[in-house]
Amino acid sequence: MLQTAGLSLEQAPPISIPFKYFFTASLLFIVASLLLVMQGSDLVTSRWSPTAIGLTHLITTGFLAQVMTGAMMQLLPVLAGTPVSGVVIVNWIIHITLLAGAVMLVVGFLLPQHLMLILGAGALTTAFIILFTSTGIALLKSARQQSRARSLGIGWVSIIPTVMLGCYLVASLSGLIYIDDLQPIITLHLSWGLLGWVGIVLFATILELVPMFYVTPTFSKVLKQWLLPVIFLCLIIFTISKYFSNEFLKNSLLLIVLAFFVIGLSVLKNIYNRKRLIVDTTLLYIWTGIASLLIAAVVWLSAGSDLLIGGLLLGGVCMTIPIGIIYKVIPFLCWFHLQALQIKKRKLDYSSPSMKYFIQEKHAKYQYFFHLSALCLFFVALLISSELMILVGVLFTCSSLYLFKNILYAYIAYHEEQNILCS
16 A cells, blocks of 8 residues: 555656666666775775775765656656656756766776866766756746655755865866865865755655655654755854854754754654554665664764764665665556556556566565675774775675666566556
């Protein structure tokens, strides 16, 4: 059973669009894993090493950007009730420029190569401008349900200061401008990127999907419509505090951490109160991601290791929760589009397979085993021994290959069923 009241499912884009982004994300996950195998020890040596910076941007501008853009293009029309104009062509342009930008930026950090950094930053900026323009026009056309898309939109607005600060840093690294003190700019770039863009978009998505897919009570209006915007406001205050010596303003970062802590606990509580008490693999990914978030918050509040906090957020949250979302969204999309096609073809004798058919539970669990093993060893390696990073990379490579394989199986299974309906 799904809770789809108030959603405009008929406005969903073609299924090829989210599949394209999710496929690309899984491939970039494989590349990131192989990079860990080859140069993972550099992460422990210095968090500012070319490998550390390159891997961070491979995860954020590569894996995460692909997953979140695919989810955005799928969710926004459904939540706001209006499609994105020219959705197929627009998404091809966004997808290509986003991928090219991420690859060039990461290569620019790893080599390092200034021209690649500039080209990568330019391509990513272009992709996000097109994304904002197309989705913004769609929202302006929508006369209803904009409140449901508000938090998601605010999260994506956070990419604006993230990209601006990133381009400023790239210009400095490339020798185009001189910045006397990079540290405040780096801190703000990380804050807007991880807490604003990734944090708000990720949890705005979760707050919509959890009641829908797990048949839980709806989240409170305060949590859904106000707490995430408050985080955005606190980020603005924190930005101001970097240029004014005011301890009160600097406490805004503490409020952001506490807000995410409250959201994490609320999601866990909501899932605990679900009507169907079955535990599937997608829940394991979400639980693991939120546990990592809560631990990261505790480590930060206790002034613990910055390296561990970064590992918990990037590995435990950013590389874990999106996989759970993918495993929940893809089977639903396959099932939904087949139902729509069945009605269109008027083939009433056709029996559509269940959602579990497209990504089988046992294969999702196999991947979770590799992923959880890699995460646990990753945290140990960050704290104790960099020599373990090779094994961490091998385990993440197995996990990423399984993710690609599971998405590919779902894609093939969908088209086999589609061919049956069209025959």
